[in-house]
Amino acid sequence: MRSRKHIYISAITLLLFVGLGYFLVIEERPGARFPFSFGLDLVGGTELVYTADTSNVSDVGGAMESLKEVIERRVNIFGVSEPLVQTESAGLVSGHSVERLIVGLPGVTNIDKAIELIGQTPVLEFRLAKPDTQKIVDANPKASIDELFTPTGLTGRYLSRAVVEFNPNTGAASVGLEFDKDGSKLFTDVTSAHKGEVLAIILDGAIISAPVIVDEISDGKAEITGSFTPTEAKELVRNLNYGALPVPITLSTSQIVGATLGEVALNAGVRAGIIGFVVLSLFLILWYRLPGLVSVVALICYVIISLIVFKLIPVTLTAAGLAGFILSIGMAVDANVLIFERMKEELRKGQSIYQALHEGFSRAWLSIRDSNISSIITAVILFWLGTSAVKGFALTLGVGVMVSMLTAISISRTFLFAVAPATDTPSKKFLFSNGLHK
């Protein structure tokens, strides 16, 4: 019997989900291995404040903006999702201006690692040697870089890419740099105006090479030839590709901060979710009767799977992320509604319940597939191109839509076939039809 097979599968699935639900509950106890990771807006986290040394920069605003971008990218790459990075300009009260960068990291785990990773961001600068370098060194052998070189404005912010290169003759490793459009133009200007002078490449405050400008370089490419081992070169390239800082920064404070929306908002949100879900379930059951009940069970399974996926990846839950989740619940409901409306049409044509189920699923499938593929396309592109908050939204939407396709099709289907009667009676037909009519 076909429908007996479905009954067995349904029973196993139900048991499985009771187990998974239990897993969700025990994993919420303190000290659990897979806690939910909530964003800065919902539970707070750690705030790191960096002071930037902008004494050698003319365009302070631009440098700070690119500093913000580099740090944001870097924190994101290392898996701390949805950081809050902001520039701060002090001096409103005291008068002298200090530029700072505030980095807010959700949760309090891995803070030392985050500090370490931010600390590894290289500071890259190109500086011209002053014409009387030799005299300055003779007078003061300990002269600093600031005394010997003048900044050109060309810094790590204009770097688009770094690669490891090997000299074909000597086999020595070097680091090739490529500038972006603005950087290339600046590099052309500097090299054409200062032929014959020394242009030093300064990394983290140390001169690593000081070549003489032979000719104008207009292709936006430069090469650092120091005495690198291949390993050193690779490491430097990796760090440069994650972003090079335009100005040096130092960590001034790190402190634990609370949430902006706070626990109240989180609890209110959860309460709203539960109330919404209960009303929604009532509507589905009253309107779609037995299939409605099945879809409510499938929706509960859907919520359980999604929450477990959020825990395991882990997805940082913020207000934006929750928006994506709500939208995907809507789409999960839609899949069920589409199927039931299709079943109703088939029943009206006088088909048996069993046939109507089959037809309903197969006909609704195309529209469920196409509408969900378009949602997945949206989620993938937003995740790929977006920044922090947009990424969070895209991730929960994408996960939600994929899980909802699974539950709406496989779980609802199995359950419905399990409860479908082999023979039709008017009362059974009543249970499977919907709306206000009989």
Added chain:
Amino acid sequence: MVILSLVAMLPFGFNMSIDFKGGMLTEVTFQERPLQSAVESRIAALGLGGFSVRPSGALNYIIRTRVLTNEERQIFMEALGNPVVDRQNTIGPVAGAELKSKAVKAVVAVLLMIILFITFAFRKVSSTGLPRASRGVSSWKYGLTAIIALMHDVIIPTGIFVVLGHYIGVEIDLLFVTGLLAILGYSVHDTIVVFDRVRENLRINSEMKTEEDFEITVGKSVSQTLGRSINTSLTIFITLLALYFVGSAATKDFALLLIMGIVIGTYSSIFLASPLLVTFYKLQRR
């Protein structure tokens, strides 16, 4: 409505929040720290626009507001009960130039991919064996129509929010942007379901060799999906109403935005996208 919304955006302008504009950050130490909600309501009473309060350490609050003038700063500190100020600095926006350009790029990419996808998924619609009159329009026009409906769905709530921003100070923050993205997703989803029915009816017509005017096929498809459109919207509507009435104040505007988006999105799939298909068809026949 679209024109009205666009017109509203011009004189009123966007009421951008400190997420986009930057503002001022004040950290204060209290002898005895009041509740976060108490501080929030005291600042809200001043009517300084959007702000955020977060606790820090045991006795401190970090408060983000827009840049305050000297007088406003005095009133602000008095409202807090004159605690010790640890720092008071201007801050840059959370959503800087990079986010804006990236978000625009992402949305353009999404729109292009959706047109391409719909063109692909509906590639068979115009190659049926039906006579021209019942064949309808080529598949890329379905994609274009979906995008027009989508713009309609995104522009109108934005316009309404701009007007609300002008009169009752609703601000456009990062949450608003994600809300618009959600509407975008829903709008396409909803439109595709109706188009799918058109596609199916065209296929059935071609199998049955029924000659039917494209206009009638579209009309039939809309009425067949009407029950589903209304029920689905109703279910999402219920969830959002709960979020609006029970959820926290922070998500109220967000819920309102989504509610408008769902209502307008459903409306546009039925009354805008489908008639547009027929219009395209009539233009093509001329």
